Amino acid sequence: MNPADHQNESIGCLAICGVGLIGGSIARAARSRGVVSEVIGIGKNQARLQKAVEQGVIDRGSTEPESAAAQADLIIICTPVDLIASQVAQMLPHMRDSATITDAGSVKGEIVRELQAEGIDASQYVPGHPLAGSDKTGFEFADPDLFEKATIVLTPTAETADIHTRRVRTFWQALGGNVLTMQPEEHDSVLAMTSHLPHLVAAALAAAVQEDHLRLASSGFRDSTRIAAGDPELWTSIFRQNAAATLAAAREFQEKLTHLITAIEQDNADELKALLAEGKCRRDAWREQRLRLES
Structure with a gap:
């Protein structure tokens, strides 16, 4: 059809x-x-x-x-x-x-x-x-x-x-x-990583910035925290309803963040560059997929 x-x-x-x-x-x-x-x-x-x-x-x-x-x-x-x-x-x-x-x-x-x-x-x-x-x-x-x-x-x-x-x-x-x-369980596991975790991270990032520093926040802060403006009541219910999958996704993210932190602490430029390149590669792949879907 x-x-x-x-x-x-x-x-x-x-x-x-x-x-x-x-x-x-x-x-x-x-x-x-x-x-x-x-x-x-x-x-x-x-x-x-x-x-x-x-x-x-x-x-x-x-x-x-x-x-x-x-x-x-x-x-x-x-x-x-x-x-x-x-x-x-x-x-x-x-x-x-x-x-x-x-x-x-x-x-x-x-x-x-x-x-x-x-x-x-x-x-x-x-x-x-x-x-x-x-x-x-x-x-x-x-x-x-x-x-x-x-x-x-x-x-x-x-x-x-x-x-x-x-x-x-x-x-x-x-x-x-x-x-x-x-399947419902597959949906919840994937969405925990692609939707629920991003909101969790955006909210944490926005909350971590002191209010008197906001005058120096520009497009990077805007783009990475946009979804933190979502309804807190709505997102509280989402995190509670999908707690196990969200926690699993958050722990995976925490591991990646720890690797980045360690690379900076050890001044390991090669490792830091590789981790950043991995992130860029995944983001570029997402963009290519979106362009194909929208064409």
Whole structure:
């Protein structure tokens, strides 16, 4: 199926639980591409939902998740990761048999384990994670092109029905995403290194600089600490939900940092240069991969 075909597969009603940057961007992307007929925003703050309606992000808002779930063909949960499992469990019993539920959380294993521990039939649930975002928050910054050529990871379990996985894959492809699948545990291990560790390091680096030194901080500080501006509450939940994998990634980073420190202490220019070259090589390889994906 080519990308143009995806745009002809309309979803009647899309419900988004958590109309922030990601949820708002999904809504704008789906509406602008004609992928959905209606978007319901689910949240706790009616005033915020009404503002999202007024700004054209969603068609209507609801503070009643069960009622919205009963009307939706596809539900996407875009709330902090420590809330997702309970929200899936809350809405599943009220969904039509043909409806699908997925999420945009950056941790997958713990959500799956929580649902399995509760003995919930989650055959309609497709764990997902769009690798896209910003340090900004709120639907005011929603971008309809946020997922264009972005990597979207789906981690269906043995319990997930294939029809629902196909539906979520088709939806993300219609929004311009490149979809791949993997196991929840593999996702969490890789993302700990490529996403969660960078935020941990950026936060530590930003916190280590004294405030009266900031007047001398320029592009290097800006580029290496940008993601430290992310929502602390959101990232606290991510680190707690993916603690084991994040700690493993942090220890690998700590080992690399120790090697660099030792090379400087010993004035070992050859070792220092080799370590820096290794970092440059990996960064250059990442850039080449991104250029290929975006071409």
